[in-house]
Amino acid sequence: MPVSKETLIELYRTMLKIRLFEERVAEIYWEGKSPVFNIAADPIPGEMHLYIGEEAVATGVCAHLRPDDMVAGTHRSHGHYIAKGGDLKKLMAELFGKKTGLCQGKGGHMHLFDANLHFGCGGIIGAGIPHAVGAALAFKMQGKDNVAVSFFGDGAANIGAFHESLNLAAIWKLPVVFIVEDNLYAISVPKSKSTAVKSNAERAAAYGMPGVLVDGMDVMAVYEAAGEAIARARRGEGPSLIECLCYRYKGHFEGDPQLYKPEGEEEEWRKKDPIPNFRAKLIKEGILTEEEAAKIQAEVKALVDEAEKFARESPWPEPEEALKHVFL
Amino acid sequence: MPVSKETLIELYRTMLKIRLFEERVAEIYWEGKSPVFNIAADPIPGEMHLYIGEEAVATGVCAHLRPDDMVAGTHRSHGHYIAKGGDLKKLMAELFGKKTGLCQGKGGHMHLFDANLHFGCGGIIGAGIPHAVGAALAFKMQGKDNVAVSFFGDGAANIGAFHESLNLAAIWKLPVVFIVEDNLYAISVPKSKSTAVKSNAERAAAYGMPGVLVDGMDVMAVYEAAGEAIARARRGEGPSLIECLCYRYKGHFEGDPQLYKPEGEEEEWRKKDPIPNFRAKLIKEGILTEEEAAKIQAEVKALVDEAEKFARESPWPEPEEALKHVFL
Amino acid sequence: MGERIISMYEAIAEAIAQEMERDPRVFVMGEDVGFYGGIFGATTGLWKKFGDERVRDTPISEMGFVGAAVGAALEGMRPIVEVMFVDFTGACFDQILNHMSKIQYMSGGQLKVPVVLMTAIGGGYNDAAQHSQCLYGLFAHLPGLKIVIPSTPYDAKGLMIQAIRDDNPVMYFFHKGLMGLPWMTIIEATWAPVPEEPYTIPFGVADIKREGKDVTIVAVAMMVHRALEAAQKLEKEGISVEVIDLRTLVPLDKEAIINSVKKTHRLLVVDEDYLSYGMSGEIVAIVAENALEYLDAPPKRVAVPDVPIPYSNTLEDFVIPSADRIAQAVRELVG
Amino acid sequence: MGERIISMYEAIAEAIAQEMERDPRVFVMGEDVGFYGGIFGATTGLWKKFGDERVRDTPISEMGFVGAAVGAALEGMRPIVEVMFVDFTGACFDQILNHMSKIQYMSGGQLKVPVVLMTAIGGGYNDAAQHSQCLYGLFAHLPGLKIVIPSTPYDAKGLMIQAIRDDNPVMYFFHKGLMGLPWMTIIEATWAPVPEEPYTIPFGVADIKREGKDVTIVAVAMMVHRALEAAQKLEKEGISVEVIDLRTLVPLDKEAIINSVKKTHRLLVVDEDYLSYGMSGEIVAIVAENALEYLDAPPKRVAVPDVPIPYSNTLEDFVIPSADRIAQAVRELVG
């Protein structure tokens, strides 16, 4: 199917938004953490898992989603949330722990929820997979044509919830798409040491569902595979699995010395960087001019600036608010 | 490979031992439960899951095992224990809850342990699978050529522990064999409603291990497939999965009205009853005479009689013993 | 009306049926909840009435389907999910510990998780260590879960309807021995009058099953009945026992406990869950914190003595609190 | 000798290394325990010394590898299995609840399960609801698990060696904030003298960190240090505080608690775990049962107020007990 110029530019803009947002997050994160790294130091405290390098995956998938489709993310979900159409200001404020944050400062970087966007994520590996299955079950029971998408890592594909969820989705023929973000590692453990098959796409057969392996550094490859799977799900034809081969340029979390990565590996993958490559392609194909690209860059940067400013200026939650929201 | 006469007769004897033992257990179980069924009534109280109809599976597999090979059973494990060479007297006494029982009355029907036979089982579906993996890991680390065998049902193949265990066994190339006892049902839920593939043998591919489907009503088919897998494991060539198609003639537990079984299904499977069929085959092939068969029958019956007598005459544990063995 | 006598399992199934009729968002899932009607009968008749979709049999995939219940709740459904025995919650504990109980909070109150997780508790019928636990004390320790434990058919129905209508995650524990199942030891109280029309019982309101002036016994589920049995015996000995059925551990009716102890000056907590670090300690602590000066004797606890539930009759009877053991503890308290 | 100063994470790794050298049956597995040395450093240096087989990285398969540890223990090994954060025990809870803790008992004492499950606890660094829990109260509720919670490098080493040599299942909880990691807030006590040679510390023996005569504070892990900080402040106000570090919850040194309260007549339990139905209730209950007449004031508890751990600084600081909150509670106790 031909893809419109607007869509192509939107894909580019979204990837860039994720990249620039996260680069800014990293800057702010380290602002309080040098010369001495203390994980609890402000402005952004706690663990920080960045998605830099994997932007094509979230972007290519979420481009097919409506606001009322459901996404279950991971511990590394800024990208998923932004691709789903998330609000940068609220997201940044949440990372700062401010009252104006997505979750009023209660969730934090790993626990982002947006009821309006039907978005959730969490810090327990594999736990979001059944949530997506349940959301898909709800859509089916409600007679809606919505779909649910579950993102998770290559490491997560070895946890029991993966197996149970794919089986449930298959026997109940649910509108859910499983996206494996294979970035070669689970923290320091390479996929080759953790996973008994080459690609998790092969595992789809264990549930009688289609499984494909795509180049996760190529937003168009992801876009096409996801488009097919999501359309299939919307038509009521059941679940699919897509494994996207990609790479995280940063450590598992900020501060990870990454000693487990072999020499030269990152450089190889840098050549496949989804963002400059896609930009070059769009320019080469005449879809984007250098000027337009620069304008997009400036617009996105302005959004990120605004988000940072909003977060910095926002108030802290009152301490006593900690006691609210256990029960509603 | 040719199978010796002794082995063939031993296979027959073992199947018969399981059958006659369990038929007796059923009799004794109902002794206290008619006219009014009260699950807590003596002589054998509690839930009762019988293996009748599935004897060929445990028998064909365990015939290849040594006493120091490890078996992890299920909630339906009398057959596994007997096939592993278990002691009928201690087993029966355990079912009665007597002090002379395998576990001094603490374990009961679903929780049979025999340290000398490296046998254990339990009432939580799927939980024994990782135990077998761990035992196999121990054997490997100890430089032994022992193997571990995990038995579990078609229902259990849908729980997360199945996935995690098979993956671990495969990446670590452990000497473990996974036996799926596919008896078509998990309590009332038919496999067709619970399992997204036709045979779990297909799922072996998700772990890069061999998977085969065999006729679980034919002890020789099981014996051969298991022989190959166990020999492979002993040689250090890693795990395998065997799905054995079989049938439980009784309810999920004694007292189950079995309304979920379609009319005529049991009769069809009765025709394939592994014990009379194998008996007939052995006689037809001249391996066993009618007289020898009758003698075996009498010997086995005597063992069961003895076990019953032992259990009935054994003393109860002292109440205060309940406080022992939490810590050793 | 109030005089129709039904069992606890029928009361639960009726509550669910009435709510399913009222609210199309309510549905049930779990192992053998469909055609079979639930191993302990809690979904009897529902499948026939509502069909495969709304009364959904699941594979043996507790993590998957409890997680799916959470996901469905996030998308506007109101799932009732059965985990057959509380002992099996080990297979889905992460979904309870980190998601069902925490998403409302982590989302800053944006999202509701109106799941009812119902599960069977209790021993006394030789089902041994992995099928006889109570464990409600463990779940009560986790913020974000309402903990409901009925002891009568009447309460079972009213508390179930309340649970389904509550916007928060609820764990609903029914005691196998109290369900009134024909294949369990019969206990009179398991068949009792239950109104046909729907009604609710608010959470956090204990039920004083019996007034007394010498000792307060606090209990839930089967232990309420054992305590009542003990109280009857003790009455003949001239000891007047008040028996409080908490009905919910979260929220907890501290008021009722404290007021009773202020009256009786003596406390016994009876628990079929394990003794240490559980319900019994919490109740004693609350009384010590709030009514210390009223206590005429050190409080006592009768519970499972920190051992797994053994299989054999003699052993199981020794560890699960009996009316005799309860009565003995009361005598020591007043003695 | 005793003057070598090391961190708690080094002390743990050293204990494990020494036991691995002594006993070939001891091995370690878990996520990132190999080359990486454990996310909190508890296996630092082991992989280099002992290699892939005995220091085994696992996939993210907690149910599988904790179950495998149980299976390996049944076949004569002595596994140390790391579950990275206690919050993740939800993913393998069945193996702890129904197998690791129960097989010895269910087998009638035939089988030993000498597994050490080690895991990280605690908050205070904005890791929020799913990475900051303590939960030891929950595990202490389950019969069959020894519960170990060191608060100093010295104790960490001695208790780890004891845990490895113990024939029973042990849950060993280390507090992230006490590990002495360079990337965490520095707390002086996290670097301390630790002898090089192996030594053991018996389970069930509390450590009186500080003698006092007005109030007894009972605590574990980080709260021991917060209590000591509070005690120092209070000393200047003329209030003399005794601080007891339980070190193990199972077995529990009831004696030490009771004797201290008999001396001070006042009890405060401080807990970084959730308030209700946990450790704090149990300790208060034990004192009420055994030393009621000695109490001059109702006992008090300072703990996480039954909410998940929130992310934001202002919120997290509000829920995790601080030295100030502890001091305030002591003042109320003596006031």
Ligand SMILES: Cc1ncc(C[n+]2csc(CCOP(=O)(O)OP(=O)(O)O)c2C)c(N)n1
């Ligand atoms: C159940 C559970 N086990 C372990 C962890 C610790 N942990 C956090 S991220 C991670 C690696 C995840 O790898 P992968 O799924 O490939 O995702 P990636 O980080 O590569 O995006 C681990 C082990 C966790 N959060 N939850």
Ligand SMILES: Cc1ncc(C[n+]2csc(CCOP(=O)(O)OP(=O)(O)O)c2C)c(N)n1
């Ligand atoms: C984790 C867990 N979930 C549910 C159960 C209840 N249960 C006991 S046996 C059984 C069915 C098992 O089916 P299958 O694995 O096919 O074995 P079969 O009984 O057919 O031999 C179920 C659901 C359990 N014991 N453990």
Ligand SMILES: [Mg+2]
């Ligand atoms: Mg990864």
Ligand SMILES: [Mg+2]
């Ligand atoms: Mg089956």
